[in-house]
Amino acid sequence: MILERIICLVIGYIFGLFQTAYFYGKAHGIDIREYGSGNSGTTNALRVLGTKAGLIVLAGDCLKCILAVVLTRFLFGASHPENIYLLALYTAAGVILGHNYPFYMHFKGGKGIAATAGLVLSFHPYFIPMGVIVFFGTFFLTHYVSLGSLLVYAGFMAEMVICGELGVFTGMGRMQLIELYILTALLTILAYYKHSANIVRLVKGEERKTYLTKKNKVEE
Numbered sequence: 001m002i003l004e005r006i007i008c009l010v011i012g013y014i015f016g017l018f019q020t021a022y023f024y025g026k027a028h029g030i031d032i033r034e035y036g037s038g039n040s041g042t043t044n045a046l047r048v049l050g051t052k053a054g055l056i057v058l059a060g061d062c063l064k065c066i067l068a069v070v071l072t073r074f075l076f077g078a079s080h081p082e083n084i085y086l087l088a089l090y091t092a093a094g095v096i097l098g099h100n101y102p103f104y105m106h107f108k109g110g111k112g113i114a115a116t117a118g119l120v121l122s123f124h125p126y127f128i129p130m131g132v133i134v135f136f137g138t139f140f141l142t143h144y145v146s147l148g149s150l151l152v153y154a155g156f157m158a159e160m161v162i163c164g165e166l167g168v169f170t171g172m173g174r175m176q177l178i179e180l181y182i183l184t185a186l187l188t189i190l191a192y193y194k195h196s197a198n199i200v201r202l203v204k205g206e207e208r209k210t211y212l213t214k215k216n217k218v219e220e
Helices: 002-016 020-027 042-049 051-076 081-100 113-123 127-142 145-165 174-194 196-204
Strands: none
Touching (some): 002 051, 051 081, 051 113, 081 174, 113 127, 145 196, 174 196
């Protein structure tokens, strides 16, 4: 299973290298990393290039994780059905690492939240309502993308453990479940680390709000 884990990480990393915001920005004559927050992700694309760009980037970064997980299920679903959730999570971890640390961009990418959305949508149907309700509920109430993202990760971590203990991931052994929890915890820690500056601003009440309108331009 060690080789399979490595293969899944590599598959995920390769998919994660498709930086939607970067390529979209280049197609429009800019390097997205030189504008706004300097981040190659959905929120910065939304603020710098507009709502349409933000939605395209969100869809692209989300889709690359979904496709990577689907490929993993195709490759290993029949041979390792009892560990397919674990392998899917390794693949998603690779996508997030590729998105956050693309080698050809000097390891300066995004924060992995849109890719995580792809993980939530493709991992298990039980996770979809939580992710959608928590993120969009938080976003439309507060207009803080960072807060919604952080709460989704906290909810994802909690739901992973709850589902694992309730036997949702059929066939997984105890050690594999613990590994699943640890990997989820590491991804959660990475997300909080990538959002450390946002957390400080949230605490100070200085975090910038994001809107699906031209109001973003007003707040720049």
